[in-house]
Amino acid sequence: MPMISSLANPQIKRVRRLQSNKRFRYxxxxxxxxxxxxxxxxxxxxxxxxxxxxxxxxxxxxxNEALLEYTNLKQELVTGEVMGSMSSTETPxxxxxxxxxxxxxxxxxxxxxxxxxxxxTPGNMGTMLRSAGAAPVDAVLLAPGCVDIYxxxxxxxxxxxHFRLPFVNLDWPEIAAYCNRTNIWLSEASGDNIYTExxxxxxxxxxxxxxxxxASGEARHVxxxxxYIPMARATESLNAAAAAAVILFEAARQxxxxxxxxxxxxx
Numbered sequence: 001m002p003m004i005s006s007l008a009n010p011q012i013k014r015v016r017r018l019q020s021n022k023r024f025r026y027x028x029x030x031x032x033x034x035x036x037x038x039x040x041x042x043x044x045x046x047x048x049x050x051x052x053x054x055x056x057x058x059x060x061x062x063x064n065e066a067l068l069e070y071t072n073l074k075q076e077l078v079t080g081e082v083m084g085s086m087s088s089t090e091t092p093x094x095x096x097x098x099x100x101x102x103x104x105x106x107x108x109x110x111x112x113x114x115x116x117x118x119x120x121t122p123g124n125m126g127t128m129l130r131s132a133g134a135a136p137v138d139a140v141l142l143a144p145g146c147v148d149i150y151x152x153x154x155x156x157x158x159x160x161x162h163f164r165l166p167f168v169n170l171d172w173p174e175i176a177a178y179c180n181r182t183n184i185w186l187s188e189a190s191g192d193n194i195y196t197e198x199x200x201x202x203x204x205x206x207x208x209x210x211x212x213x214x215a216s217g218e219a220r221h222v223x224x225x226x227x228y229i230p231m232a233r234a235t236e237s238l239n240a241a242a243a244a245a246v247i248l249f250e251a252a253r254q255x256x257x258x259x260x261x262x263x264x265x266x267x
Contacts, residue, residue: 113182
């Protein structure tokens, strides 16, 4: 197999641009995933993909060589230097692929919805998506002001959640309309209800606000009520991603093991 060794190769320049340029990603409707775990997902047919790029060192592992036999992707062997130029990480994993933006459609009705309000930190968004996929959440709604969900740091932290979670960018009237059959709860440190007292067995939506600024006025207008996570007095607040995970898994616990807990409700 020929090896791409030039940093000026048009394919390589395109991948670098996909990694760094949001507008170009959406123009091409393509994003980049990195690492063997993600290639395993693609080999399972979980998403439509274009090309997989890999190094000789990565291919030297028999398991990786066998993995490529199960993919229908165009395959390109590249030098370590070229891989380093394409990767968005300090330590390139040795393999990456270009993938079509093809998110799952929103379900007509959702029992548990995560709403991200102007979330600006890519790592936090990716971690929330990973937790939302595990909880699981039925849909993720991205309110105005959110970081790009296809940002490379979001992709890395989400660990494949993009392939399993329905998500969409919506304005606040659209969010209110989609969530109109759910109890909409706003998570904030000064909330009115302890998160464990919410009846998450009812159709529910959870709003998580911006890490630094908190909830927007639009989020407060849409929310039916607020909740908080009790903490030791010396702790001001939890990281937004950690707080979302705590709440989402309480919802998962109540749904899996119904008890008398979960008393606060709107409807």
